[in-house]
Amino acid sequence: MKPEKVTIKKIVNGGYGLAHLSSGKIVLVERALPGEKLSIDIDQVKKTHCHGSIREILVPHDSRCLPPCPFHDSCGGCDFQHCKPQFQAQLKTTIIADLLSRNNEPSLRQALPLLQKTIPSPRTFGYRQRIRLQIINGEKLGFRRFRSHVPVEINRCLLAAEPLNHVLENLPELSHFRSLAEHSSELELQLNPDSRKVVAIFRFSRKPRPTDINNARTVCTQLDALECIFFSGDQFQLTGPFATDRNQETLLDNTLHISYNLNDNSRKPLKLQWEIGGFFQVNPEQNKTLINLVLHFSKANPDDTVLDLFCGMGNFSIPLGQRTKEITGIEGQGSAIRSAGANSRNNGLTNTVFVKKPVHEACRQLAKEGQQFDCVVVDPPRRASRG
Numbered sequence: 001m002k003p004e005k006v007t008i009k010k011i012v013n014g015g016y017g018l019a020h021l022s023s024g025k026i027v028l029v030e031r032a033l034p035g036e037k038l039s040i041d042i043d044q045v046k047k048t049h050c051h052g053s054i055r056e057i058l059v060p061h062d063s064r065c066l067p068p069c070p071f072h073d074s075c076g077g078c079d080f081q082h083c084k085p086q087f088q089a090q091l092k093t094t095i096i097a098d099l100l101s102r103n104n105e106p107s108l109r110q111a112l113p114l115l116q117k118t119i120p121s122p123r124t125f126g127y128r129q130r131i132r133l134q135i136i137n138g139e140k141l142g143f144r145r146f147r148s149h150v151p152v153e154i155n156r157c158l159l160a161a162e163p164l165n166h167v168l169e170n171l172p173e174l175s176h177f178r179s180l181a182e183h184s185s186e187l188e189l190q191l192n193p194d195s196r197k198v199v200a201i202f203r204f205s206r207k208p209r210p211t212d213i214n215n216a217r218t219v220c221t222q223l224d225a226l227e228c229i230f231f232s233g234d235q236f237q238l239t240g241p242f243a244t245d246r247n248q249e250t251l252l253d254n255t256l257h258i259s260y261n262l263n264d265n266s267r268k269p270l271k272l273q274w275e276i277g278g279f280f281q282v283n284p285e286q287n288k289t290l291i292n293l294v295l296h297f298s299k300a301n302p303d304d305t306v307l308d309l310f311c312g313m314g315n316f317s318i319p320l321g322q323r324t325k326e327i328t329g330i331e332g333q334g335s336a337i338r339s340a341g342a343n344s345r346n347n348g349l350t351n352t353v354f355v356k357k358p359v360h361e362a363c364r365q366l367a368k369e370g371q372q373f374d375c376v377v378v379d380p381p382r383r384a385s386r387g
């Protein structure tokens with residue numbers, strides 16, 4: 001197909017630039033910016049629209065920059081590294097505004113004027129405390145390609161905290177890692193905020209055997225930045241931790257901890273823990289801003305009752321519970337509910353109720369019972385399972 005000249009109208013969900021072809025058909029262009037004039041190749045034609053990629057930038061956006069990551073062209077990890085960080089935040093606001101304004105649900109369309117500006121991360125790079133990597137051919141590590149399931153090898157990620165990068169760079173060199181990688185498709189690296197060391201979770205195709213456990217211990221001995229290794233899989237329960245020596249293993253458990261001094265620092269620091277493999281916001285510094293914002297917008301006061309949907313380990317429920325009469329948290333994952341209960345106890349709360357149920361089911365039940373709340377917090381995953 002011949003290249004086409006287009007002008008990008010706006011950036012839509014997924015990070016694509018939307019433009020019209022000369023035929024009038026919509027084309028979604030990878031890594032474009034609004035207002036840019038581009039020469040594009042059409043890569044895929046669908047019934048309702050096409051997908052295109054940039055052949056030449058004829059008129060660039062003012063905020064376009066050279067992506068600092070050397071893997072940017074092939075790796076699918078980042079959508080907006082081709083523009084300056086301040087503009088990335090603006091783009092995210094416009095994408096959400098676009099989704100709200102076109103939503104079929106009238107109450108969501110009406111919520112548009114309430115939309116606030118996106119607050120950029122305090123750090124542009126090095127902020128992620130967790131990365132999930134593909135294991136390639138039993139020996140290399142990488143992410144998926146842009147909009148594809150095909151993996152691409154990387155040995156550094158600009159977004160990841162430095163200890164994660166140290167492990168990412170050095171792990172594939174170790175022969176005992178490769179013995180583990182043979183039985184594994186995915187590796188999660190998670191930073192322990194207390195020790196600043198890395199916890200690795202191998203997604204294993206079968207139950208780990210004694211040789212795998214010995215290999216895991218050897219890998220920890222050879223790589224000081226690695227605190228311990230766990231094995232997860234469909235056929236067995238989370239197994240670990242395995243560390244340099246057995247004494248150390250007895251000191252570790254399957255939880256990670258963080259504490260925050262929130263804006264109204266008259267209170268004791270908020271203490272949170274979560275289980276390995278459970279959800280914790282990827283950017284711990286930005287999470288503090290997020291919790292402060294939830295407290296600010298909820299206008300929490302001591303007589304209020306609050307419903308926290310998709311509450312996870314109580315990231316918002318616990319600080320809200322400290323400031324309100326009662327909080328009910330709904331969450332589908334058992335490990336998160338266990339952590340929410342532990343977080344409630346560790347922060348001295350007695351006014352929290354955590355329910356393990358799919359949110360849709362729990363909401364139907366609450367409505368049937370005629371329960372009412374002064375405030376509802378909703379923090380769904382990118383794709384909520386209907387459960």
Ligand SMILES: C[S@@+](CC[C@H](N)C(=O)[O-])C[C@H]1O[C@@H](n2cnc3c(N)ncnc32)[C@H](O)[C@@H]1O
Binds near residue numbers: 280315331333383
């Ligand atoms: C984006 S996380 C937010 C967790 C928490 N609010 C936080 O800030 O840490 C979304 C949570 O929703 C849970 N979840 C996903 N689908 C669900 C469903 N259908 N019903 C209940 N919980 C669900 C996930 O297990 C996850 O803990």
